[in-house]
Amino acid sequence: MDAPSFCCSCAAPLDLSDRHPVCTACGRTHYRDPKVGVGVVVLDPDRRLLLVRRGVGPGKGLWALPAGFVDADEDPRAAAAREALEETGLVVEVGAVVDVYPGVPGARGGASFFVAFEAEVVGGVLQAADDALDARFFGPDDLPELAFPSTEDAAARVRTVTEGQL
Ligand SMILES: [Zn+2]
Structure with missing residues (x-):
């Protein structure tokens, strides 16, 4: 599955180093739900x-x-x-x-x-x-x-x- 690179709340780049990407600006965790x-x-x-x-x-x-x-x-x-x-x-x-x-x-x-x-x-x-x-x-x-x-x-x-x- 393709992973997003930017936050869908504030459009800042995501920190992709963790299992769940975290926004570098607002701190939102981006969980990737299964299809x-x-x-x-x-x-x-x-x-x-x-x-x-x-x-x-x-x-x-x-x-x-x-x-x-x-x-x-x-x-x-x-x-x-x-x-x-x-x-x-x-x-x-x-x-x-x-x-x-x-x-x-x-x-x-x-x-x-x-x-x-x-x-x-x-x-x-x-x-x-x-x-x-x-x-x-x-x-x-x-x-x-x-x-x-x-x-x-x-x-x-x-x-x-x-x-x-x-
Ligand atoms: Zn954000």
């Missing part, structure tokens, strides 16, 4: 995994779970459902947490950490939109090039775990 990514693990009746081809970085052109950032004051599950609808046209009901993943080091514009949820399709029509170039279900032996460790992990879980669990 939270959320995504959904959606399976079709044949236990194929829903993936989108990313139109933006990081991982542009590669395939990943439908995902995006949680807005300020937004419920994480609501954010995951919103992103799924925006990117795939599918209305999903978001369930349990599959896992929480650290951010990908060096991935500019990426999340600080990523929460993947189980989700079930309850409506809509599959069609890629927003910042997804394509959206499709893939079987375990038919996977495209995956973008992130979280995508790899979701695909591995779908392959290895018994039905009804992830």
Whole structure:
């Protein structure tokens, strides 16, 4: 994540030597809040995994779970459902947490950490939109090039775990 160099209160330079930058004029501490990514693990009746081809970085052109950032004051599950609808046209009901993943080091514009949820399709029509170039279900032996460790992990879980669990 890019760190600011100047104070957002008084525009003086920040002392960047500490873990949290401190304004050299007004003394304000500038905490860097994490960017939270959320995504959904959606399976079709044949236990194929829903993936989108990313139109933006990081991982542009590669395939990943439908995902995006949680807005300020937004419920994480609501954010995951919103992103799924925006990117795939599918209305999903978001369930349990599959896992929480650290951010990908060096991935500019990426999340600080990523929460993947189980989700079930309850409506809509599959069609890629927003910042997804394509959206499709893939079987375990038919996977495209995956973008992130979280995508790899979701695909591995779908392959290895018994039905009804992830
Ligand atoms: Zn200041």
